[in-house]
Amino acid sequence: MKLVIAIVQDKDANNLRTKFVEANIRATRLSTTGGFLKSGNTTYMIGVEDDRVDEVLALINETSRTRQQFMTPPVNLDAQMDSTSGYPVEVQVGGATVFVMPVDSFHQF
Amino acid sequence: MKLVIAIVQDKDANNLRTKFVEANIRATRLSTTGGFLKSGNTTYMIGVEDDRVDEVLALINETSRTRQQFMTPPVNLDAQMDSTSGYPVEVQVGGATVFVMPVDSFHQF
Amino acid sequence: MKLVIAIVQDKDANNLRTKFVEANIRATRLSTTGGFLKSGNTTYMIGVEDDRVDEVLALINETSRTRQQFMTPPVNLDAQMDSTSGYPVEVQVGGATVFVMPVDSFHQF
Numbered sequence: 001m002k003l004v005i006a007i008v009q010d011k012d013a014n015n016l017r018t019k020f021v022e023a024n025i026r027a028t029r030l031s032t033t034g035g036f037l038k039s040g041n042t043t044y045m046i047g048v049e050d051d052r053v054d055e056v057l058a059l060i061n062e063t064s065r066t067r068q069q070f071m072t073p074p075v076n077l078d079a080q081m082d083s084t085s086g087y088p089v090e091v092q093v094g095g096a097t098v099f100v101m102p103v104d105s106f107h108q109f
Numbered sequence: 110m111k112l113v114i115a116i117v118q119d120k121d122a123n124n125l126r127t128k129f130v131e132a133n134i135r136a137t138r139l140s141t142t143g144g145f146l147k148s149g150n151t152t153y154m155i156g157v158e159d160d161r162v163d164e165v166l167a168l169i170n171e172t173s174r175t176r177q178q179f180m181t182p183p184v185n186l187d188a189q190m191d192s193t194s195g196y197p198v199e200v201q202v203g204g205a206t207v208f209v210m211p212v213d214s215f216h217q218f
Numbered sequence: 219m220k221l222v223i224a225i226v227q228d229k230d231a232n233n234l235r236t237k238f239v240e241a242n243i244r245a246t247r248l249s250t251t252g253g254f255l256k257s258g259n260t261t262y263m264i265g266v267e268d269d270r271v272d273e274v275l276a277l278i279n280e281t282s283r284t285r286q287q288f289m290t291p292p293v294n295l296d297a298q299m300d301s302t303s304g305y306p307v308e309v310q311v312g313g314a315t316v317f318v319m320p321v322d323s324f325h326q327f
């Protein structure tokens with residue numbers, strides 16, 4: 001058994017939870033703030049058998065990895081002369097930090 | 110030293126805390142949601158000497174294990190013909206998921 | 219890699235975060251209550267290379283250790299005869315509980 005601790009961006013947290021549910025992987029969500037990632041983040045604690053660790057890592061990578069995204073910035077009504085207003089720009093989103101932790105013993109009551 | 114991570118149902122969390130206080134076991138409560146258990150849950154982090162791990166597990170089992178309980182469902186005023194309304198039914202409550210984690214070193218400042 | 223779990227008093231949490239940022243140490247803050255320390259507390263999860271663990275412990279000790287502080291208790295207007303009202307008294311503040319945890323593997327996506 002391993003305990004996987006995964007810190008992901010809030011915006012990716014719900015997609016990741018859906019993937020976990022589909023794969024029948026039990027994850028507990030912690031309320032966390034700041035630190036590893038710039039914007040708001042969510043931490044999952046996931047208990048898995050050793051032979052499913054790679055599957056969990058693949059789900060996190062697939063859902064939450066750092067990637068480029070086009071975003072339309074809000075139009076600034078005061079800047080009528082700024083020709084870049086309202087055009088999509090490329091921004092970096094996502095990112096995940098993951099610790100795979102050894103477990104001495106696991107119990108369910 | 111071990112770090113015990115215990116995920117229990119919210120409804121058992123206060124009883125468990127009382128047991129920890131009585132046994133002079135120091136537990137930190139994390140705000141958590143979803144995952145291992147169906148309804149709302151609470152996670153405790155408990156730092157203990159190796160020779161008290163079994164005692165901690167026994168307290169968690171005693172307070173939080175899965176068990177059957179009789180519950181009276183709310184009476185449905187619209188269902189006058191339903192003869193089962195208001196009669197107690199047996200439901201499953203409780204349940205705990207526990208990880209005993211190795212600790213490299215422990216410090217108090 | 220190690221995962222350092224540090225439980226400190228709320229009043230020391232922001233100073234500690236500033237120290238971590240200055241030292242380029244990434245810490246995730248968990249919402250926690252009760253347990254190891256008498257008043258409100260905050261838990262940080264800090265991922266560090268093995269050779270920086272002592273530096274992290276030194277920052278926690280420096281910022282959050284148990285210490286004596288003079289505090290002026292609120293004046294009790296009803297106790298006009300109590301000559302100790304309003305005089306500073308020495309109280310104990312701070313305190314940190316720290317677990318250094320082994321990590322099987324560390325991943326960033």
Ligand code: NI
Nearest residue numbers: 001002050103
């Ligand atoms: Ni294992």
Ligand code: NI
Nearest residue numbers: 110111159212
């Ligand atoms: Ni030990």
Ligand code: NI
Nearest residue numbers: 219220268321
């Ligand atoms: Ni290491």
